[in-house]
Amino acid sequence: xxxxxxxxxxxxxxxxxxxxxxxxxxxxxxxxxxxxxxxxxxxxxxxxxxxxxxxxxxxxxxxxxxxxxxxxxxxxxxxxxxxxxxxxxxxxxxxxxxxxxxxx
Amino acid sequence: xxxxxxxxxxxxxxxxxxxxxxxxxxxxxxxxxxxxxxxxxxxxxxxxxxxxxxxxxxxxxxxxxxxxxxxxxxxxxxxxxxxxxxxxxxxxxxxxxxxxxxxxxxxxxxxxxxxxxxxxxxxxxxxxxxxxxxxxxxxxxxxxxxxxxxxxxxxxxxxxxxxxxxxxxxxxxxxxxxxxxxxxxxxxxxxxxxxxxxxxxxxxxxxxxxxxxxxxxxxxxxxxxxxxxxxxxxx
Numbered sequence: 001x002x003x004x005x006x007x008x009x010x011x012x013x014x015x016x017x018x019x020x021x022x023x024x025x026x027x028x029x030x031x032x033x034x035x036x037x038x039x040x041x042x043x044x045x046x047x048x049x050x051x052x053x054x055x056x057x058x059x060x061x062x063x064x065x066x067x068x069x070x071x072x073x074x075x076x077x078x079x080x081x082x083x084x085x086x087x088x089x090x091x092x093x094x095x096x097x098x099x100x101x102x103x104x
Numbered sequence: 105x106x107x108x109x110x111x112x113x114x115x116x117x118x119x120x121x122x123x124x125x126x127x128x129x130x131x132x133x134x135x136x137x138x139x140x141x142x143x144x145x146x147x148x149x150x151x152x153x154x155x156x157x158x159x160x161x162x163x164x165x166x167x168x169x170x171x172x173x174x175x176x177x178x179x180x181x182x183x184x185x186x187x188x189x190x191x192x193x194x195x196x197x198x199x200x201x202x203x204x205x206x207x208x209x210x211x212x213x214x215x216x217x218x219x220x221x222x223x224x225x226x227x228x229x230x231x232x233x234x235x236x237x238x239x240x241x242x243x244x245x246x247x248x249x250x251x252x253x254x255x256x257x258x259x260x261x262x263x264x265x266x267x268x269x270x271x272x273x274x275x276x277x278x279x280x281x282x283x284x285x286x287x288x289x290x291x292x293x294x295x296x297x298x299x300x301x302x303x304x305x306x307x308x309x310x311x312x313x314x315x316x317x318x319x320x321x322x323x324x325x326x327x328x329x330x331x332x333x334x335x336x337x338x339x
Contacts, residue, residue, distance in 0.1 A: 012152065017183075029200075041325050043195060050189070054301075
């Protein structure tokens with residue numbers, strides 16, 4: 001059993017810490033009105049890099065082991081093609097999710 | 105008072121992604137129930153930390169007998185990727201008054217960041233609409249998270265164990281990744297990050313993810329910098 005104290009201490013410390021992480025760069029954003037070109041280039045790479053890192057493990061190592069031929073990988077391929085072709089956020093999920101569930 | 109149109113647009117853009125969030129909320133709520141926690145505890149986790157992966161990890165650690173310090177440290181490491189999101193939003197929200205920036209930072213999540221950035225880079229909205237869009241997205245996720253984690257506590261994991269909805273999460277991010285890849289440097293950033301993330305997946309506390317992202321960012325930046333040099337004839 002988890003004690004009351006453990007829950008609240010964890011939530012408080014992790015909560016405050018996570019908030020500070022979220023705030024980090026944004027807290028000094030007002031001083032960043034004239035960012036050097038290199039900084040802008042670096043920032044522009046964050047969305048594709050961060051998102052890719054959130055995608056591949058779940059699709060290629062869903063159960064821990066590398067598995068390039070799986071329901072998840074196929075669903076990812078299908079969803080990726082649909083997303084690329086339709087520029088929609090809904091259709092890739094509507095089509096990809098059933099693929100994963102039916103093939104799996 | 106009607107919500108600003110930009111906020112509604114942000115909310116609408118976020119709705120499809122809830123497919124990945126709702127099951128996750130039920131998983132956390134039901135895990136909390138298994139651990140003997142109640143509604144107040146779930147609310148504390150979901151509002152205090154408001155980050156699914158780290159909440160689940162912290163809960164699992166505490167339930168398994170780990171010390172609070174370990175749970176806290178693990179949660180913070182898992183959430184370290186939000187440093188990247190905070191940085192990524194800087195050029196778009198630099199104009200926002202300090203207090204609003206500080207309070208709206210609380211809503212920063214993978215989804216709010218991805219939805220907002222894709223929208224900002226695609227449509228370059230005027231400054232006064234950007235914060236509203238991001239907050240609309242963030243509040244949609246926040247409210248959904250509070251509700252589904254509480255529901256999960258009460259009704260347990262509604263989804264039968266052999267139906268694995270976890271795949272919805274990476275699929276959801278894939279739908280945001282595709283529009284974020286617009287040229288060769290961003291493609292390289294995504295490819296490198298994607299490969300490193302798979303290789304580094306076994307690392308504890310999801311450290312593979314920020315490492316992969318940093319690798320992708322470095323390669324993408326290098327690609328863009330060198331391509332500019334070639335175009336300018338090596339200057």
